[in-house]
Amino acid sequence: MSEPVSELAVRAEKLDAADELRGSRDAFVLDDVTYLDGNSLGALPAVVPGRIEDVVRRQWGELRIRSWEESGWWTAPERIGDRIAPLVGAAPGQIVVGDSTSVNVFKALVGAVRMAGEGRDELLVDATTFPTDGYIAESAARMTGCTLRPVAPADVPGALGDRTAAVLLNHVDYRTGRLHDLPALTAAVHEAGAVAVWDLCHSAGALPVGLDEHGVDLAVGCTYKYLNGGPGSPAYLYVRRDVQDRFDSPLPGWNSHAEPFGMRSEYEAAPGALRGRVGTPDILSMLALEAALEVWDGVSVEAVRAKSLALTDFFLECVERYVPEGGVECLTPVAHGERGSQIALRCHDAGAVMKRLIERGVVGDFRAPDVLRFGFTPLYVGFADVERAARVLAETLA
Amino acid sequence: MSEPVSELAVRAEKLDAADELRGSRDAFVLDDVTYLDGNSLGALPAVVPGRIEDVVRRQWGELRIRSWEESGWWTAPERIGDRIAPLVGAAPGQIVVGDSTSVNVFKALVGAVRMAGEGRDELLVDATTFPTDGYIAESAARMTGCTLRPVAPADVPGALGDRTAAVLLNHVDYRTGRLHDLPALTAAVHEAGAVAVWDLCHSAGALPVGLDEHGVDLAVGCTYKYLNGGPGSPAYLYVRRDVQDRFDSPLPGWNSHAEPFGMRSEYEAAPGALRGRVGTPDILSMLALEAALEVWDGVSVEAVRAKSLALTDFFLECVERYVPEGGVECLTPVAHGERGSQIALRCHDAGAVMKRLIERGVVGDFRAPDVLRFGFTPLYVGFADVERAARVLAETLA
Known part of the structure; x- marks a missing residue:
């Protein structure tokens, strides 16, 4: 001192x-605690307790099944996605909320490999990644017949080649806090003809991301850190508008069907970002997140x-x-x-x-x-x- | 009249x-509504609003990150799984709660095919199933190199053969309410050397299931119908104890790691049912379910x-x-x-x-x-x- x-x-x-x-x-x-762990679990927004009480007591307790329509439960994943969109530099209609980050990494990576097309059978992953991305990337590679290659983000440009299908990178490193160069790395990935997938867990809500501006193909992120959605609140998936038609999800649950209540035995993917949905959304966690996002109004x-x-x-x-x-x-x-x-x-x-x-x-x-x-x-x-x-x-x- | x-x-x-x-x-x-839709969304258990208020205001709002340990958030998936276990005839240590039913169907089916082993490349699925099971089964088949064959449950015994890897059946048909013969069909599947996967969405909480007794291999179910967990509350996955070592999840998120906080880049599956976990559990929905399950005490x-x-x-x-x-x-x-x-x-x-x-x-x-x-x-x-x-x-x- x-x-x-x-x-x-x-x-x-x-x-x-x-x-x-x-x-x-x-x-x-x-309170008087110095809370420097909002990068792990964001603090409670004051609007949340009252909102959740309404969701539980009135929407569930009184309206019950009617709330799927009347309280807007059914459309929550895309509505809340549109609310997150400006925070990560995305126009509406490209983000759906739901499932965990890990599950969304799986959707994004398998979707990316399928987009990349024939002859591309290598998946690059940030060697310093938060472990779950690496584990899930290994599974995605195994299930799509790809080889997984861990590479330090700085070495990605030199590691790209004709066989690279997709690259999974973290915008900010969970451990060191290092911010990686999303615009330059995305451009390099595209230069090689591969698909760029970004994990925004440690950047969204803390700094500009610019997904649309930099032409990121797919992105995932959690909502319980800088977005203050609450413990284990649902993650999100971004699919850039012009690759949505080619996004072929490995988890085509009924919520991603073009006509979910048609109860048809043949699968037909919904148009747009909706095809990133899977099963019935967890409404309590989802609507707590929606309330939490109000703190961003005017910010x-x-x-x-x-x-x-x-x-x-x-x-x-x-x-x-x-x-x-x-x-x-x-x-x-x-x-x-x-x-x-x-x-x-x-x-x-x-x-x-x-x-x-x-x-x-x-x-x-x-x-x-x-x-x-x-x-x-x-x-x-x-x-x-x-x-x-x-x-x-x-x-x-x- | x-x-x-x-x-x-x-x-x-x-x-x-x-x-x-x-x-x-x-x-x-x-209230005075005659509510006959609890097979879609169970009514609100009276204990839930107060519990959720405590989870939001105290556990999240005051304890914040400490609640992962102090409020038992981290172990909720297996603890609540053990609470569901007696309702479906399972001993403890075989069920984890988390993710949607669709995601759990994917885990179970890919896991089942991998268990079935070499030379078995056909997946049978209930032809009258709730659509999501069929869509996800198609994806699981595609990603494991299997052929998918829809078969009416009554025709399953005749359709089984040396190449059958796994069979996905519904205990109760979502549309007609028909109860299928779980003991006999499971025995037939085993007779053929295949793996039996049951969807309990429309039976758990309404009738005895007897998972352990009948030797079911894998099962999934939702918790928002007869278990009254709330809108989109998390689903569960049952993995019978003696096949747990062979359960190889296609979604090996960090929560399923033997040492999740070791932050190791190499994946090593946790022992037991824990390997059915994936990412960070959605605590609000999960703890609403935990409270809701209290209505079963003494029933x-x-x-x-x-x-x-x-x-x-x-x-x-x-x-x-x-x-x-x-x-x-x-x-x-x-x-x-x-x-x-x-x-x-x-x-x-x-x-x-x-x-x-x-x-x-x-x-x-x-x-x-x-x-x-x-x-x-x-x-x-x-x-x-x-x-x-x-x-x-x-x-x-x-």
Whole structure:
């Protein structure tokens, strides 16, 4: 602690006062915990409890089966997809919500290989991916007769070739917080004639994605991190409009049928993004998410990104000032263009350190074997939180 | 209407008074609607709203990320599976809850084909199945190199052969309410060396299933019908204990890993039923289901079955007395051994008839092209409901 505490704390106060997003914090249920784990489970939006009570007591309890039509349950997957769309730079009609991220990765990858066509039998996957994407990619490769090849994102351009069917990449690395270059990598994948599939779990709601602008083919993401949909809230699948006709889902459940209530024994895929649906949507989780998305009304993703970078810059500065040299090693890139909305610090005995931090009211998380992760959710984390977290971290390590 | 209304109404009153399950009705939120659509969406159990409020406000809102451990979120899929187990005649450790029925059909069928082994490349599916099972079976066949063959359940024994890998059957037909002979058909499938997969959507919670007793290999079911889990509540997958080691899921998400938080790039399936898990479970829907299952405390499935048959017998009697000859044709078998817990009546202009019934407070549903479905959920439907439904039906048709 080479500097007096007060200087950074005073600056935090000024930064908070000037923060144009500070009003968004009131849209969440928060307490005096410094919650830096919104990149794992977003905080509860204040609108959700009342909405869910209505869904349970009135829509289910009173209207019962009629709610599939009258309460808009049936169309929730595409309606909520359209609500997520502007947050990831997509025009309406390209996103459906439902199932877990893992299930959507499977749909996207098998769909991608089928789109790629004959003679392309190699699937590339981010070698540093969150494990589920790798496991599911292995299954998708096995079931489509492809070879799976794990490649570090930076090495993807050199690994592409005539046989590449599809590439699955993470926009932001779950562990290090590194932001990968979606526009350049997508262009390289297309240059090679392959299909680009992006996992947006750690970027959507934290920074601009630009799916349409950059011509991404397929994308998936969860909704319980920066989108605050609640524990295990349903994931989403993006299928770019001009490849929708060629999207051939490996999970053609009745909800993806052109005429779901026709009860026809022959399958015929619905037009558009609807063919990404599968079975009956889990309405409680889905409508909690829909309510949670209201916190984005009037919020620009660009403003969120600007604050996110200011928060992580300030955190790095506070850590550098408070934590003695050698106490932690930052795994997250310093360059803004390579940084998501989290900071990953490697330190000795990280699991135990995180436990002590949580006991002191600073909640991040631990990722094996040696990483402390701190997520910065600009809608409800302020600069005073950041200063406090760094200070308590320094005290904990001391 | 060849008999006075009062005679059947009086009998209904006596039957209700003698009904040992009549107390269960108090466990649900009901009104004066005659709700005969619990085979599509079960009524709201009274315990659910308060539980969900706690899950949202305290577990998510206050404990946030800590709830994955402290509120038992992480282990919910297998814990709730064990709660469903006695209702379908399964010992603990064989059922996990999560994903939609369609997704579970995919897991079960691909898993079944992989279990069946070399040289078996034909998949049989109930030709009269609810469509999603047929669509998903087609995808599973395509992705495992099998041929799909739709066969009426009664013809399955004759269709089995050396090349049969697996057979997907419905315990109760969604349209006609016909109960298929699970013990005999499972034995026939095994006799042929194939794997038996059962869809329990329309039987679990309405009649004894006996999965363990009859040696069923794999089974799936939804939880929003007779199990009252709520709209789109998660489905379940049963994998019989002695085939679990051979169950090789096509959706090996990180939740099914032997060490999910090890973040290892190599996949290693968890032991037991856990390998049926995929991604992060949708906690709100899952814990609403867990609460809903409490209505089964102290209820025997045998008592439910006895009442179900008494209800459907009485409904058939009332319809016969009230509805003029030729007004409706019953598609549901009269023999108890072939009847589930619903009555399907074919009639002219069935869609419009059901609309008028619903306007008059008798809620069943319509299945294209010409079927009225009435579901009898013994936990909350009484004999007076049955008499009223038949009477209003007769008046509507008149």
